[in-house]
Amino acid sequence: MLIELDRTSTVPLYRQIAEQLRARISSGELVPGTRLPPERRLAAVLGVNRTTVVNAYRELAADGLIVGHVGRGTIVADPSRLHEPGTPASGIPWPQLFTPATDVMNDPLLQDTMLVSSRPDVITFATGMPAPELYPIATMRQLLDEALHQAGQSLLQYCPAEGYPPLREALASWIAPSGMRFGPDDVLVVAGSQQGLYLLARALLEPGDIVAVESPTYLGALQVFRAVGARLLPIPVDQHGMRVGLLEDVVARRRPKLIYTLPTFQNPTGTTMSRDRRERLLALAARYQVPVIEDDPYGALRYAGESIPPLAALDQHGVVLYLSTVSKILFPGFRIGWIAGPRPVIERLAILKQIVDLDTNPLAQWAVWAFITRGLLDAHLERLRRHYPERLERMLAALERYATGVLEWTRPAGGFYVWCRLTDGLRARDLLPEAARRGVAFAPGESFHPDDAGTGTLRLNFTFPPVTAIEPGIARLAEAVQALRSIRLNGEGSRRARVVAPIV
Amino acid sequence: MLIELDRTSTVPLYRQIAEQLRARISSGELVPGTRLPPERRLAAVLGVNRTTVVNAYRELAADGLIVGHVGRGTIVADPSRLHEPGTPASGIPWPQLFTPATDVMNDPLLQDTMLVSSRPDVITFATGMPAPELYPIATMRQLLDEALHQAGQSLLQYCPAEGYPPLREALASWIAPSGMRFGPDDVLVVAGSQQGLYLLARALLEPGDIVAVESPTYLGALQVFRAVGARLLPIPVDQHGMRVGLLEDVVARRRPKLIYTLPTFQNPTGTTMSRDRRERLLALAARYQVPVIEDDPYGALRYAGESIPPLAALDQHGVVLYLSTVSKILFPGFRIGWIAGPRPVIERLAILKQIVDLDTNPLAQWAVWAFITRGLLDAHLERLRRHYPERLERMLAALERYATGVLEWTRPAGGFYVWCRLTDGLRARDLLPEAARRGVAFAPGESFHPDDAGTGTLRLNFTFPPVTAIEPGIARLAEAVQALRSIRLNGEGSRRARVVAPIV
Structure with missing residues (x-):
């Protein structure tokens, strides 16, 4: 479950964040001791001001749901006091009953990615979807x-x-x-x-x-x-x-x-x-x-x-x-x-x-x-094979123009994806919040690896984003890479790298 | 996989039966040593003359695919000679690779039932489907x-x-x-x-x-x-x-x-x-x-x-x-x-x-x-609650009229089903071919039992068949029960009871 903000709602954003975190704590999804993401990072991922997240965390802390620990960040508190009045206490200790077969962790990195990707102000290269405007x-x-x-x-x-x-x-x-x-x-x-x-x-x-x-x-x-x-x-x-x-x-x-x-x-x-x-x-x-x-x-x-x-x-x-x-x-x-x-x-x-x-x-x-x-599918495929190469060429040209030297990439003969590699040992998971801040999303390559490899790789989809969004999206991405490089040069990178597996 | 006959086809029925059995033998679904159903029984289930099945079996025997054994019936022969020319030999011994999780036998009794149920000349009480003519x-x-x-x-x-x-x-x-x-x-x-x-x-x-x-x-x-x-x-x-x-x-x-x-x-x-x-x-x-x-x-x-x-x-x-x-x-x-x-x-x-x-x-x-x-679902439900009771009443009245003494049944307060019991220890699986011969299908109760119970029970659905078909269907069913009773009185019942788990 992700935090989804309804920007058209009259409910303030900080309340929306607080309510969704509260629900996830009540449900047991966020167990006691879970570390919440640092305020800056959550703000970047959600595309909100840091103050908004600070206010949300304050509200939860006032209710005793989370506590701040120096050196450990913000932690989910003991859940025994969390039953809302009126909610019947469950007779069943559910987490103990689930089979190991279903014990598959949601990948927090992917959750971040999907979340960023769903923001209306974001150009997304993260999906694996065909162009909706070409649906028959x-x-x-x-x-x-x-x-x-x-x-x-x-x-x-x-x-x-x-x-x-x-x-x-x-x-x-x-x-x-x-x-x-x-x-x-x-x-x-x-x-x-x-x-x-x-x-x-x-x-x-x-x-x-x-x-x-x-x-x-x-x-x-x-x-x-x-x-x-x-x-x-x-x-x-x-x-x-x-x-x-x-x-x-x-x-x-x-x-x-x-x-x-x-x-x-x-x-x-x-x-x-x-x-x-x-x-x-x-x-x-x-x-x-x-x-x-x-x-x-x-x-x-x-x-x-x-x-x-x-x-x-x-x-x-x-x-x-x-x-x-x-x-x-x-x-x-x-x-x-x-x-x-x-x-x-x-x-x-x-x-x-x-x-x-x-x-x-x-x-x-x-x-x-x-x-x-x-015969409609064959005709539709011909249409796709006319449209998609233009998008691919636009992406490759934009990469050439903006990202030469900071990214390496493939030139596929078909399909949906360009595969990229960050140079200089930068990690795609660190790039994600920088990209989110600039309104662009991609799929971090490490999620596709069965081993721990691929931390420097990213997947860019060229079929889903509107054709005119491809160049500005790549420009934003290149900016994010540059920003990450300068953060690393200023020594911030190593500190950020210690933030392991944020939940949101 | 069932044997399905296309009565509009120019391919003779015996060929259709033979071809479908041949495919199932080639695929390994019918393994060597499998006993095919007796000709009379298969004929009844398919609604064809016994000669049609005899001709189908003869064709398969001529190709070496099945053999007749005195006292054992008709048996699937050794499969090593069954590869059709042109079909590449499989490099994979598939049956040995399947996990036990998927080792769920198709219930042959249910296959018989579905097969009978799908015949166009059959009134079926066997399904669990709502009335198609009431679909919105x-x-x-x-x-x-x-x-x-x-x-x-x-x-x-x-x-x-x-x-x-x-x-x-x-x-x-x-x-x-x-x-x-x-x-x-x-x-x-x-x-x-x-x-x-x-x-x-x-x-x-x-x-x-x-x-x-x-x-x-x-x-x-x-x-x-x-x-x-x-x-x-x-x-x-x-x-x-x-x-x-x-x-x-x-x-x-x-x-x-x-x-x-x-x-x-x-x-x-x-x-x-x-x-x-x-x-x-x-x-x-x-x-x-x-x-x-x-x-x-x-x-x-x-x-x-x-x-x-x-x-x-x-x-x-x-x-x-x-x-x-x-x-x-x-x-x-x-x-x-x-x-x-x-x-x-x-x-x-x-x-x-x-x-x-x-x-x-x-x-x-x-x-x-x-x-x-x-609000359309609530309106639709009201419509169903007007129509279905009439069907239920027709079924109960027909049971009263035709089946008193040979069947016992419930009077449900809702839902889709009337539950029946054969009297005098008759078995629903023996009733099935008699019913098939008379153009009516039901669901044998033993398939719904996790144990070996329920051999004398049957489930009758009253929502799917056309409203005018209910009374004649029950009349046919009662005839089938009477026929089964007389077969049993003539001593045939005990012989038939030894035919265990026919495959088709």
Whole structure:
């Protein structure tokens, strides 16, 4: 849970902050002894004056909810006195009842990032979202209306766990031109690719099992693998994708149960695995009989260069489980993704899907089916492939203009992201408040790393921000980097670096 | 996977049967040694002539896929010769890689039931679906159009894992008149109540933990609890709901981690827990600090008698986790349910929800929000409460007329189901093919039992079938019971009873 400020409200900002912190203390989310973020930092993240935070903290202190300790900062006080009058005391000690499987910490750095990113005055490069102004909203209005008019009763009903049969067929045909040969029964429709990852992890991993993942990689996958109790085997990524040679070196010793890769326009680095490495990865997987999840949300968004076949098209041994989604090529709101793979896996996943949520919204499935089979998705993709390169070029030009010498960056051939590195050992987490103060947000790279690496890296998304905001956003970011450099030169950096894991 | 026949196809029915069995043998779903159902039984279930099944089996036998054994029936042959030419051999021994968590057998009895139920010539009392002809389709067309017109960009976007904030608020207000006091932050929107159950089970149960469940109960809950490795403690249900006294007797000894109950218009029995038992159950849960999941999909559908407050309204100790859905009171296709409960649980579940599928379709959430806040849901419920009692009365009158003496049944005060018992020790699973032959389907009660009980029971749904189909459907069912009785009197019953767990 984040602190969200409603700037249109008549409730003063300091009261909003105090009330939200109070709720989180009452609920037990902030346990006694938790250190609240320093006033300056919270003010920067929220985009408010420091006095506002000071007043909020004073109010909470007056109520006995927090206490200031010299040298330890502001700490959440003993909660036994916190039950509001009228609230029945809970008979259940909830935190003691939760299973370890759900004991996944929210990443405070990401919470900061999302919070900054949601401020209306901030230009955000932090998201993984497509351009909302390109959503085919008028077409979708027509399609949904047509669907309910023609088949409302059946499309508002339950539907097979495996997916709406015509959509399974449409997806199998739609991916066939990339060389992937799947029939309708080899395709499972899921409620977004996150659910696909979850089902795959549940079906194939037990606590203690090892998963080879790229480092860095999609953080939703890291969360899924951690939630099922798997151990992560990080394999670094370079400009040709996962360093398969390093995996070859350790596979016999570590025996991973699963290999997870985003080979094409990778999230977060934007790099694409070379054909040679793809073939070596498949040979390795076949030799050791390790399934490979190929996560491919961005593959259709190539802006330059020759396309390389997906792993699923090169696979001669049935080792690849292909995962994709319409969230990046259409929009995320329908929650439609799919898995294509060997039929025994699809059938097993369908049983699990039924247990997890019965089925996927059939109306949304119908709309995606119609969008694909009427050729609208291919036309939409052409439109995206015309618009996104302009945004990418603007971002690269702005980086060139403003950030040369203080940032290094990649030039992706497709997808959503430019990957950057701070020079001189600066940390992206220290850059975040400086950037927030100047009205720009980015995704800190360390959150995408399964290990402690990547502290100097950041991910910049170029598809979501308005095209005219890209240059000023990069200018603000470069300013923030310069500010961080001068803070460090003045010796403030080392003090700030000791502030570990602020909660808000 | 079921055998589904397309009667409009030019492919002969026997070929359709053979091809589908062939696919299931190739995929490994039907492993070598699996006994196929006897020809007569499969013919009855599919609604085809016995010759059709004989021809299908002959074709598979000619291909070496199945073999006939005297005394053992028809058996799936060795699979090593089954790879079709052109299909790459899989490098992965999939069945050996699946985790035990997913090792949930499809219930063959239910598969039979669903199969019969889906035949166009069959009157089905087997489903748990609301009347499709009462879906407010025109209103939903308008709402979805309005939503996309006004806020398309944000409603096709990602949304908070906890749910669309206005819907959380609307749900909290909408359930308040029943005496449940929850704020918006105490409500989690989920993709249908099945997902709610799954998240609760994952958050609160580890393998080996004990869950007290009603016997019989909702079978999707049994599947969830089994999938997370829990052990079930069945507590019988009588006309006043769960026999709480029996739970009181064993709770100290068995120490359940969770109590799961459907106290109002229970699925499958239709019974409602008395107020006295509700209070005893809550006292017991508070004393032993055991959370109670109150599953309440049908509570708003009372047709007679005084309403009894939900457990969540009577709860003084914060032990109840209230679960409900719009699937039964509106329609299932939007996949919208919710959990209301103590905030630490809601926050923990939100983290898990994010891992499982990120968020719930925001457009569907908006539509449900608008439907509730504009008073349309209350109006719709009044309409359902006018229509459904007529269907219930028709069913009860038809039972009176046709089934007196061969069936016993309940008279529910609300909900979707009439619960029946066969007299003279007949088994519902033996009734199914007789009913299928006569064009009527029901849900066998034993599937809802966590133990081996209930073989003589059946669940009849009165909301889904067209109102004019209810009387003829019950007449067919009574005929089937009479036929089963005469088969048994002729000594065939004991032979049939030896056919255990047919796969199809």
